[in-house]
Amino acid sequence: MKKLFLPIDNSPLIIFRIFFGFLLAAETFGAILTGWVKENFIKPQFTFSHIGMEWLQPLPGYGMYFYFATMGVLGILVMLGWKYRWSLSAFTLLWTITYWMQKTSYNNHYYMLILVCLIMIFLPANRYASIDAKQHPEMKTLSMPCWCSGVMILQIAIVYLFATLSKFYPDWLDGTFTKNLLTNKSPYPFIQEIFNQKWFYLFIAYSGIAFDMLIVPMLLWKKTRTIAFIASLIFHLFNAITLQIGIFPFFALSFAVFFYPPEKIRALFFKKKPVLEESEPIYQNRSVLFYFFIPYFLIQILLPIRHWFIKGDVLWTEEGHRLSWRMMLRSRSGYSNFKIIDKKTKQPIPYNINSKLTDKQFKMVADKPDAIWQLSQRIKKEFAAQGKDVSVFVNCHVSINQKPYKQLINPDVDMASAEWNYFLHNDWILLYDNEGHLVK
Structure with a gap:
C-alpha cells in the first residue's frame, strides 16, 4: 500500500x-x-x-x-x-x-x-x-x-x-x-x-x-x-x-x-x-x-x-449492451411497423411515423428494442393528450451481421402498456435458440 x-x-x-x-x-x-x-x-x-x-x-x-x-x-x-x-x-x-x-x-x-x-x-x-x-x-x-x-x-x-x-x-x-x-x-x-x-x-x-x-x-x-x-x-x-x-x-x-x-x-x-x-x-x-x-x-x-x-443473447436483445465496452462488434439492421388501435372503437388509427423522426431516428426504431418501447410510450401520450386511449402493436424484424431477419418484438403485446425492465429481460423481446427456433 x-x-x-x-x-x-x-x-x-x-x-x-x-x-x-x-x-x-x-x-x-x-x-x-x-x-x-x-x-x-x-x-x-x-x-x-x-x-x-x-x-x-x-x-x-x-x-x-x-x-x-x-x-x-x-x-x-x-x-x-x-x-x-x-x-x-x-x-x-x-x-x-x-x-x-x-x-x-x-x-x-x-x-x-x-x-x-x-x-x-x-x-x-x-x-x-x-x-x-x-x-x-x-x-x-x-x-x-x-x-x-x-x-x-x-x-x-x-x-x-x-x-x-x-x-x-x-x-x-x-x-x-x-x-x-x-x-x-x-x-x-x-x-x-x-x-x-x-x-x-x-x-x-x-x-x-x-x-x-x-x-x-x-x-x-x-x-x-x-x-x-x-x-x-x-x-x-x-x-x-x-x-x-x-x-x-x-x-x-x-x-x-x-x-x-x-x-x-x-x-x-x-x-x-x-x-x-x-x-x-x-x-x-x-x-x-x-x-x-x-x-x-x-x-x-x-x-x-x-x-x-440477463436472459437472452445481448447481441440480439441489446439488454446490457451499453456501458459494457462492446465496441464495433456487430452490424444491426431491421424494419418496424407500428399499428395504433383505438381501444374504444377497436379501429386502427393512421399515424405517420416518418413525419415525427429524422432518418437516423427512424433507423434506430427499426431495430432497437428500447427505442421501440420509448416511441410507443410517446405515441400513447400523444393520443392521450387528444383524449384517446390507444394500443400500439409493433411488427419488427431484425438482422444481425447481415444474417436472415427474425422477429424481434412480440406482435401480440401492446407496447403502449408494456413495462420496461431496467435490470432483467423484457419478455416482449422474442428469444431464439442456437438453431434459430423461437424460444417459448
Missing part, C-alpha cells in the same frame, strides 16, 4: 491534462462544425434520451450550438489549467447531460469521456504548467502519488479487457463481422480487393483480439513498451481512417504517457522542469483513493458483466 503513495514526477498527468483538454475542445467544437449537433439536437422534434431521462430534451432554437460552444471553451480552460476543477466539473456535468439526452448516435467514447472527466476531477492535474499554478505558486508541485497514474492505467485496462472478452463469439471468430465491416470501405479498387480477401478480414479480426488482449501488458513491460506503442499507433490510426470514429483513437493513444517512466515524459515534454527529488510518501487525498476510486472501479467491473445475468 505504501508504494501507492510514493511520489513520482507528475509530468504524465500534466501532459495528459493538456492533451485531454484539447480533445474535449476538438470533440465539442467539431460536433458543431461537422453538423453533428444539427443532426442530433437541432433537426429532431425530440430526442431518444436514455430511459428515465426523457425529461432531458435539447434547448430550443439554436441553443445547443451555444451549449456545445460553452463545452468547447471549458475544454480549452482544462487544457490551460485555469480554474481547473471548476472548468472540468462544469464540462463533466454538461457532457453527461448531453450523453443522457440522446442515444441515436451512441458511441462508447462518449461514455469514456464521462468516466475520464470524473477521474480527472479528483487528480492534481493543475499543479504544474497551468494558469492555476502560475496564479497560486503555493500549489505548484513537481510530484504526485503513484496511484494517480495507477487509476488511469486501470481504467484503460478495464476497457481493453472487456473489449477482448466481447469478441469471443462466432461471427467475430469466423470473420463474418470484419468482412461486412470492410465491404465498400475504400474508393480504390486495389485496396478494396485486399479488404475482400479472407486472409485479410480474418487477420483484422484476430489482430483485434490480440491487440485488445496484449496492449496493456505489453505497455507495462519495459522490453515490449515501444513495440506496443507503435502497434497502438498503427491500430488506432487505421481505425481513425477507415472507421471515422472521431477523437477516440487519439484519446486512447494519449493514455500511453502513463505507461512510460515519468522522467522520460518530463524529458520529452517539459525539458526545463526540475528533476524530482522527493522521497516521502504523499498521503494527501488518501480518502479519495479509498472512498471514491475503490467503489468506482468495482462498479466499472460489474457493469460490463451484467448482461451475463
